[in-house]
Structures are given as structure tokens and as C-alpha cells.
Amino acid sequence: METKRKRDQNALTVIHQGLDDDMFEKVANATNSKQAWDTLQNSFEGVSRVKKVCFQTLRGEFEHLKMFDKESISDYFGRVLYVVNQMKRLVVATEEANKELDSMTIDELNGSLRAYEQRIVKKRSKLNGTYVLLRYIGRDLKLYGVGAFQSGKIDEWLDFIPIFDKGSEFERACSIVDSCMPSSCTYLVGQNLSITDIALWSALSYFGKRSESLRGFFKYKNLEKWYNTLMSKYKSSLNNILGLYSGSIEKKKTYISNLPEIDLPNAEVGKVCLRFAPEPNGYLHIAKKSTEFVESLPKDIVTLGIVYDAVTYTFDYFPQLMDMAEKLICEGKANVDDTPVDQMRIKRDKGVESKCRNYSVSKNLELWKEMIVGSDRGLMCCLRGKLDFQNPNKCLRDPVYYRCNLAHHHRVGFKYKLYPTYDFASPFVDAFEGITHVLRSNEYRDRDDQCHMIQEDMGVRKVCFYEFSRLSMVYTLLSKRKILWFVQNGRVDGWDDPRVPTIQGMVRREPFVRIMPRHKKFKEAGDKCTLYTKNIWIDYADAISISANDEVTLMDWGNCIIKEIKRNEMGIVVELLGVLYLEGSVKATELKLTWLPETDELVRLQFVEFDYLITKEKLVLPRQPFCITIVIDS
Structure with missing residues (x-):
């Protein structure tokens, strides 16, 4: 008997040690382990009635189980097993209790209320997310197939x-x-x-x-x-x-x-930093290395009304770019390749690994130095990134990072014998200058992954891309390579020819006129000064629509009556004679004429109507010789 009592006390001590302060208060008055255990059992699971309520709640949860968006099969199955196991534990002890409320103990009532609370919480649970709600509505309204x-x-x-x-x-x-x-x-x-x-x-x-x-x-x-x-x-x-x-x-x-047309991903107000997309290999056009081209960019950007913070040049980063290239070579992320260009193109197209891809670091550094000095051996080589030569996206098939070029550079002369490609320089410079978003046409979409992989290899921050559709126009060409043919062959006056779709060409064709709001409707602009003269100019189209004795309105002046219309020997209207009739009502006249005073301050303009650059709407065939459709004179 003494042994039994000691065991019971030991069990009670173990129970006490496993409880927090709140739960300890519930069993503090228990004199034996069974009494303490029964109290805890009622608190957490309850008697058979409480268990049955819990079981019913679990069964309802089981019946409404469904996969979440982007949830894996294994995760979903794990949730199902968890509910099933909980139900199994309750089934073992579940019996229908016939006790009425007045016969329940305080602990039993507490357990019952806990189970009821659980059901209320289930009923009050909410569904979050637009497409989660759509799935619920679809199933509820029988719109789920x-x-x-x-x-x-x-x-x-x-x-x-x-x-x-x-x-x-x-x-x-x-x-x-x-x-x-x-x-x-x-x-x-x-x-x-x-x-x-x-x-x-x-x-x-x-x-x-x-x-x-x-x-x-x-x-x-x-x-x-x-x-x-x-x-x-x-x-x-x-x-x-x-x-x-x-x-x-x-x-x-x-x-x-009121929404902006562009929804930039991951953009924060006040923290977006953009760069102007083109490279200086031509004048800016609607659809981009000479000094002329470089100097034209800021001019064109100002014409577009864009205020920029700074003009930077990739060549300013040439030392850092060369250090980065050497770093990638040492890390085994780039290699020097001396495969002939035609063979390299074929192998890359077929996803065949270059024999140079497995050169040792020392071998690559040796050839890299030959490229730097522009030796005969170096001129045979290029530096390629080791990305993924078999990737379905061919832009990832070990793109070229550096090529040798002994030509004169418009800013640094002959200082460098090799130059970075756009694919290599752009990811580095964008990250270095804090560019957050790059806007470019969707023809470059395949290069997004390439840029991010290169930035990952470099260990620099990744930029976000926003692609837009390239503008299509008829009776002209948006390819700078084809426009260059027109310029070099004298078919147009230059890159600013009014028929060429460059910014400066458009300025010459249709000057950008900034119109100030009319003063009488925009009081903040001040008073409008109007000059009235005996002779005025009106549009010829208005002049030929007027008959003798017609009453017309001169805008911002008043009405007048046309007394006589003079024509030359060809029958062309050359002059109209009339008298002011300022007491007349502007509401009674059909013609409201815009006019100019006859003064020495007027500037004579010559308007030239230009024809199209080509006579076809669009050159559909890629290899179609476009020179046969040229309009030489317009």
C-alpha cells in the first residue's frame, strides 16, 4: 500500500512539473495523480460528449479539405493525414453521453465550452485572396465544370x-x-x-x-x-x-x-532610377559610335521634354569591367575562346560545347593578357561567359563578353585593344549606377535571364525589366542598319532628314510647337495683347467660302460685313473689302475667322510636303532588297 502511494505521488509530481502556471492552478488541489489527470483530460479533450463535438468538428474540416493555390500534393496529403489521425484518436473514446447540462461538472462544462468555441471559430473563419474566393464562388454556384x-x-x-x-x-x-x-x-x-x-x-x-x-x-x-x-x-x-x-x-x-500606363514591378515611389535605353549607334528614332551619335542623344532627349540627372559613359567603367572579367576567369565563370567565328556560331546554335570551355584558369589568363595587348594571338580570341551552353534560350549559351578591336575610339583613342560587349557591360553598369528598372522593347525579352545570370555571377544587384511592344509604322523603316544605307548612299540628306523616323527628322518634318493656353481662359498667364490693324490676313480657305454682303465674326474682335470680293485674271480671290460691325451678334454668324494683323513682325514660312521614304507600306520579306522601292525625290 505504501509503495502504491509513493508511485502515485511520484506520478503527481511528474504531472506538476510538466505544467505551466495557469494549468497548475487547475490541478493544485488534486490529492492524487488520477484526479489531476482527469481534470487535465476534461480541460483539453473533455468527456465523451466533448470528444464527440470535437470529432464532428474534425469531420467537417475533413469534408471541406481542398488544395490551396500552389500547394504540392505531398503537403496536401500531410494535412489530410493530420486530420484523419486526430479523428482516430477521438473515435477510440467517443461514446454518446446521456448527461444533461445540470449533471455536468465544472471541468466537463469547461471542456464542452472549449469545443463549442472551436466550432464558432471554424464558422467565423474567412477566405482571403481574389482567386481563392473565385474558386469558392465557382464551386458554390456550380461554375466549376x-x-x-x-x-x-x-x-x-x-x-x-x-x-x-x-x-x-x-x-x-x-x-x-x-x-x-x-x-x-x-x-x-x-x-x-x-x-x-x-x-x-x-x-x-x-x-x-x-x-x-x-x-x-x-x-x-x-x-x-x-x-x-x-x-x-x-x-x-x-x-x-x-x-x-x-x-x-x-x-x-x-x-x-488616372493610373499610369506602366505598372513597374517592385517599384517604390521616389526610389525608381531609370536609364535611357538606346546605345549611341545612331540618332534616336521612334523604335538608337561616333561622336556625332553620342552628342545627338542629349539633344534628342531634351527635345522629348525629358529632364535627366546625369550623362554617363560606359568607357568610364572600363577598368572596373576588365577587373570583373578577370575575376570571373579566376572563378571559372568565363573562358577565352579562339574558335573561329563561323564555327562558334554553328556550335552555339546546336548547343555543342566549345573545346576551349575547359581551359585551365592559367591558360585563360595567359590568353586574356594577349587580348589586352592586342597581339596576333589575342586578336584570334574572345572572352565568353560560362552560363549554359545547352540552354533552350540561346542567349544563355555562353555569350561573348569581350572582343578585340584595334579601331579608334571616339573618346579614348587607341588606349584599349579590346572592348566589352553590351551584354557584359550593361548588367555591371546598371547595378553600379543604382538603376532599378530597365525599359526596353520586347524583342530583348530572351536576354532578361541572361542579364540576371551575369549579374548573379558578378555578385551584383539584379535590375528589373519592363518590356513594351515595338512601334510599327508604314512607308518607312525603323531599322537603323537600313536607315544607314540611305544615309551612306545619299538617298536622304542625313539622319535628320524629315523622311527618316528619328527625333530630329520629326522635328524638321513637324516642328514641336508648345502652345500656351488662351489668355482669356487662363487668367494666371496675364493679359493678352491684341494688335488691331486696318489690313488683316485670313486663311484662303475661309476667303473663298465668303460671299459679298456676308456678315462674319473676327475672333476676339467682333463682326464685320464683307462688301466686295476682288479676284485676279485667273479668278483667284486676292482681296476682300469690308467694314466693321461691332454691334452685331457673334451668335448670328456662321463663319468665325481666325486672323493675323498686317505687321512687319509677321514671319513668312515655307511649308514643304514630304513624300514617304519607301513606296511599300511594309517590307515583309526579310531579305527583300529595299533599294528597289525607294522614293529618290519627294
Whole structure:
């Protein structure tokens, strides 16, 4: 008996030692281990009634288990097993208790209330996230397809559609969706409307003018057809959904009109630093090494109204770039390659490893020094990055970092015998100068991964990219290589020829005129000085539309009556004679004429109408000789 008592006390001591202060208060008055254990059991799990309530709660949780977005199968299965094991533990001891509330002990009541609290918390739980809510709504309203396969396809679409929220990916997303749609597609999944159709329609409609412009040009025919079909069937309901989605349709329109067109990823207000994209290998044009080209860039940027903070030159970083190249060689991340250019191009295209890729560090450094001095041996070599020579993205197949060039540099003369490529210099300089975002046309998208891999090898900060579509124009050429042909062959006056799509060419063709708001509507600009003269100038088109005795209004002056119209021997109107009629009503006249006073301050202008650069809208064939379509004189 004494032994039993000692064991019980030891057990009670062990229980006490395993409890925090709050739980210890619950069992402090227990005289034996069983009493303490029963108290704890009721507090945490409760008697059979409490267990049954807990079991029912777990069963409800089990029935509503579903995979989260981007959750792996193993993680989901782990959550299922956890709930199942909890249920198994409760099933063993679950019995229907017939005790009424008045027969429960305080501890039993506490356990029951805990289980009830657990159920209340479950009922009050919330769903967070737009696409989590869409999945819930889709299932609840039976808009989630028929069968597991269609439900899976809907999940695929809902995982993809958020890409439309990223402005820089909008057009690429449209292209992907269009290519996935059959021409006879009415709905995205199956033969009935699903939550996927609503989600995609909302994503397209939310971007307003951007999506309207894509649909308006019939660029994505399958997407256009799907969108129009959906609108014809559910226009009223879809507009109501959009109104709820954005607060209200009218508020949405006002809100979106104030949004910037560019949604820069990872941008912080006041911390965005951009560089002007082109390199100085030509005049700036709408669609980029000579001193002339370099000096033209700041001039063109000012013409565009862009205020820049500083002008920097890549050659200022040549010493650091060479140190970085040597560092990558020593780390085995770059190698010198003396493969002939044609063979290198073929091997790179086929993903074949260069024999030079496995040169030792000492061998690479030896050849690197030959390149630096521009020796005959060095001129046969180039420096390549060791990225991934078999990558499907060919831009990652060991790009060239340095090439030898003995030509004169427009700023440093013959100081250097080798120069970094744009692919190597740009990642380094961007990171060094604190550039946060690079804006460039989407033809360079394949180079984004290349830049980030190079920056990773360099150990510098990565920059973000925003791609935009290249502007298409007709009856002209945007390729500077082809424009250069026109310049070199004397087909145009130069890079600023009005027919060439450069900034300076556009200035000559259609000068940028900054118009001050009219003074009478813009009082802050001050009083307007108007000069009235006996003779005035009016537009010839206005002159020939006037008949004798017509009453017309001279803007900002008053009415006048035309008494006589004089013509020359050719019948051309040369002069109109009239008298002021200032008491006349401007509301009664049909013609409101803009005029200029006859004064010596007027400047005579000569307007020249230019023809197109080429006679074809677009040169479709890549190898088509464009010289045969040139307009020599215009």
C-alpha cells in the first residue's frame, strides 16, 4: 500500500512539473495523480460528449479539405493525414453521453465550452485572396465544370489569369490565351460558362483602353471572338460583376484614367532610377559610335521634354569591367575562346560545347593578357561567359563578353585593344549606377535571364525589366542598319532628314510647337495683347467660302460685313473689302475667322510636303532588297 502511494505521488509530481502556471492552478488541489489527470483530460479533450463535438468538428474540416493555390500534393496529403489521425484518436473514446447540462461538472462544462468555441471559430473563419474566393464562388454556384478533368483545367486557368494584373506581361498573356483557344471556342472549359470565363473577362475589361486597343485591331482573333460571344450572351450580368469588382463602373473609369500606363514591378515611389535605353549607334528614332551619335542623344532627349540627372559613359567603367572579367576567369565563370567565328556560331546554335570551355584558369589568363595587348594571338580570341551552353534560350549559351578591336575610339583613342560587349557591360553598369528598372522593347525579352545570370555571377544587384511592344509604322523603316544605307548612299540628306523616323527628322518634318493656353481662359498667364490693324490676313480657305454682303465674326474682335470680293485674271480671290460691325451678334454668324494683323513682325514660312521614304507600306520579306522601292525625290 505504501509503495502504491509513493508511485502515485511520484506520478503527481511528474504531472506538476510538466505544467505551466495557469494549468497548475487547475490541478493544485488534486490529492492524487488520477484526479489531476482527469481534470487535465476534461480541460483539453473533455468527456465523451466533448470528444464527440470535437470529432464532428474534425469531420467537417475533413469534408471541406481542398488544395490551396500552389500547394504540392505531398503537403496536401500531410494535412489530410493530420486530420484523419486526430479523428482516430477521438473515435477510440467517443461514446454518446446521456448527461444533461445540470449533471455536468465544472471541468466537463469547461471542456464542452472549449469545443463549442472551436466550432464558432471554424464558422467565423474567412477566405482571403481574389482567386481563392473565385474558386469558392465557382464551386458554390456550380461554375466549376463537370468532372475532375474540367475542374483541373479550371484550376490551371485560374493559376494563369493573375499574370494579366502585371502590366508588362499583359500582351504576352493575351497571345498565350489566344493560341490556346480553338477558333470555335465559346467557353474556356467545356460547353458551359465557368468561373474561368468570368475571371478572364474581368481581367481584360479591367484594363480598359489597353484591352480595347488589342481587340480593336483584331490582333488576337480567337480571344476577340470569345470575348464578343461572352458579351453578347451575358453583357448585363458581366457589367454588374465588373461594377462590384471595381467599386462601381463609373468610379472604375475615373480611377483607371488616372493610373499610369506602366505598372513597374517592385517599384517604390521616389526610389525608381531609370536609364535611357538606346546605345549611341545612331540618332534616336521612334523604335538608337561616333561622336556625332553620342552628342545627338542629349539633344534628342531634351527635345522629348525629358529632364535627366546625369550623362554617363560606359568607357568610364572600363577598368572596373576588365577587373570583373578577370575575376570571373579566376572563378571559372568565363573562358577565352579562339574558335573561329563561323564555327562558334554553328556550335552555339546546336548547343555543342566549345573545346576551349575547359581551359585551365592559367591558360585563360595567359590568353586574356594577349587580348589586352592586342597581339596576333589575342586578336584570334574572345572572352565568353560560362552560363549554359545547352540552354533552350540561346542567349544563355555562353555569350561573348569581350572582343578585340584595334579601331579608334571616339573618346579614348587607341588606349584599349579590346572592348566589352553590351551584354557584359550593361548588367555591371546598371547595378553600379543604382538603376532599378530597365525599359526596353520586347524583342530583348530572351536576354532578361541572361542579364540576371551575369549579374548573379558578378555578385551584383539584379535590375528589373519592363518590356513594351515595338512601334510599327508604314512607308518607312525603323531599322537603323537600313536607315544607314540611305544615309551612306545619299538617298536622304542625313539622319535628320524629315523622311527618316528619328527625333530630329520629326522635328524638321513637324516642328514641336508648345502652345500656351488662351489668355482669356487662363487668367494666371496675364493679359493678352491684341494688335488691331486696318489690313488683316485670313486663311484662303475661309476667303473663298465668303460671299459679298456676308456678315462674319473676327475672333476676339467682333463682326464685320464683307462688301466686295476682288479676284485676279485667273479668278483667284486676292482681296476682300469690308467694314466693321461691332454691334452685331457673334451668335448670328456662321463663319468665325481666325486672323493675323498686317505687321512687319509677321514671319513668312515655307511649308514643304514630304513624300514617304519607301513606296511599300511594309517590307515583309526579310531579305527583300529595299533599294528597289525607294522614293529618290519627294
